[in-house]
Amino acid sequence: MSNASVDVVPQPSKLKSKRGFRAGHTGWRAALFMLPSWVLLLVFFFVPILLTFYFAFTNLSLTGASSAATQFVGFRNFASMFADPTFRISVFKTIIFLIFSAVIGQQILGLLLAILMNERNRAFRSVIGVLVLAGWVTPEIVVAFIFFAFFSNTGTFDMILGWFHIKAIAWLYTFPMVSVVVANIWHGTAFSMLVYQAALGDVPKEILESAEIDGAGRFQRLFRVTLPVIKGSIATNMVLITLQTLGLFTLIYSLTGGGPGNKTETLPIYMYQQAFSDYQLGYGTAISLILLIIGIIASFVYMRMLKIEM
């Protein structure tokens, strides 16, 4: 500490100008105030993440001899994961679920809703807004029950189809992936809609008007003006809903349990089954690490595609 002050005191101006860093009491005071949040982050965020990294390389188990004497096993968990056909199916299902429910469903539907509502009157906006938001404020487990009631063999959807003399279909059994995708879109679209509503409000009216005067049509204005302006929001939203969707567990688990077979077994479901049904905690942790890496890669791919610097 004393060394630092000796170094710092003779050249305060240099530090100040180059790094915007304030030496002296203020800095320490600031650090003191930040200490509680740092401690909390360290204990409840960084330590679990570091532990996750560590456990992913062990044979940690919930029961059995390897539970009493956990060993470091190197890359064995990852080696067997990549040799496991179920894991590959699971990654594929995760990507399918991600593309259809998050990227296509929530993203595009959310944008569409926001655009359509942007030019309407206040009453219309508030009615539709509340309806869409209802899906978002409903807890995930309740959404699962609603859609179970809707899609199950004797459910609402089959009843409605029955009015048109269409034969009942066991949706959750015949089209399990479609069912969970629809449920997740219903649940999550409002979030995207809110993000885009805020973003559309920031698009300068003057530019839109001058584009219109120059003869740009509705679609040209959307693709040439609006979308480039809200590019940042698109990227942020894409990252957020991707990460939410990647980690989604409750909805799928309570609707289909990952089944039938492994038709809806996304990575979180697979991880849960390996860790808690098959008692292989170390293996499950390794899967969660893969999930984390997929999330990071996806985020950077979006950044690249939209040419945005964070």
Place this chain on the structure above:
Amino acid sequence: MAKRLIGAVSGIALAGLVLGGCGATPASGAGGNGGAHSSSGGGSSNTITVAYQQFGKPPYFNEEWLQQSAKAFEKNHPGVTVKLEPIEASENDFYTKIDLMMKSASTAPDVVTEDTFLINADGSAGYLQPLNDDVKNWSDWSQFSDAMKSGSTSNDGTIYGVPYSTDTRGLYYDVNIFKKAGLPVPWNPKNWNDVVNAAKAIKAKVPGVIPFFCQVGKATGEATTMQTFEMLLYGTNDTLYDTKTNKWIVQSPGFLDSLKFIQTIYSQNLGPSLSTVLNAQAGNTEVQELMPKQQIGIAIDGNWLPGNWLSNGASPWPDGTKDYQLTAMPTENGQAPGYTSMSGGWALSISKLSKNQKLAWAFIQTACNKQNMEWYDINQGNLTPRNDIASDPKYQNAPGQFFKEATSFTKFTHFRPANSQYPSVSTQIQTAVESVATGASTPEQAMQQYANNVQRIVGAGNTETK
């Protein structure tokens, strides 16, 4: 550049935050504290807690049994309180929850109900107190059948629990269908051929019924493994797991023969249609619909099956135990001991972290005495591990049950490998059985696939071929 770096770091942090929930779950579990159930354990030295599973609709006979035992115990031990701690969870979740509870002294119950297929895994994990010294001085212990004792004893002879209920499996056959098909009643098949021939005779002479019903779907889970595959395999000269070398036997003549038996049944249309059997409801369809309509000639199933037909059961049918009879499953070629069966069951164990081990043991003695255990086994429809109850006419003649026949199967019954990797291996068995039954692969292909998968799961060094 710096901006980009900050972006990268915050991107990772963001991904971590949102996904953190997933990563942190196993970590916190391993950290030693399951979180929930802080109410138990660590109480005063005069309170013992008993953790058990509670699931589905009442009546909960296990709870009533423990309550009665607690009352009797408290009377004999003034000042001691027994606290019952029901764990409301499905079977798999219950196993997970008690394992997490027993990892920490602040949550560990004193007495816990353990499924015998997990008890040795939990024992070797260090969760359970060895009971060898306790049972030595307990006169009742000699009343427990040796087969049942082995179910809660590890390979090295450590006793981890006192068994309180068990089950066996056998062949149910319809007396009326057998008479129509010109088959002998009572039926006593001596080998697999007798079973297949009976099924063929039914198919030829009694059209419209399913000659032989066995579960072959992945959806029916452990029933497919235990009621169908293991009932066959343990009647051959091979088993699933070599207890001498501690290795999984992934390829063996017996394994192949078992798959071939399933192939015979399903390729010659001696079994149910695949749409009936390849879904999770297949068990209920069998017991609650097809059997009461007498549309199944022979069914391979557990001793609890007639419980469905009791007046308070799911599908009341007073004549069920007259129209259907239970007989033992023969071994492949009738080799000694002539018959086979599979058993599961439950035991009472003491948590290693319990601070009241003496009182806990005394409670187990009370709960597992003749009177208390008999009440439970009769009401629950479970087989008793105690010989003195098994020979009691009150138990043998309990209405609507096959206690006498089913108990006689314990002489030659088998337990599943008490290995913590068993659940994962079992899933692979189901995959093999389903692919053979549907004709997707030959028995040879299915066995090869099974060998590959099990080698991947348990490590090639832990498997062997016979």
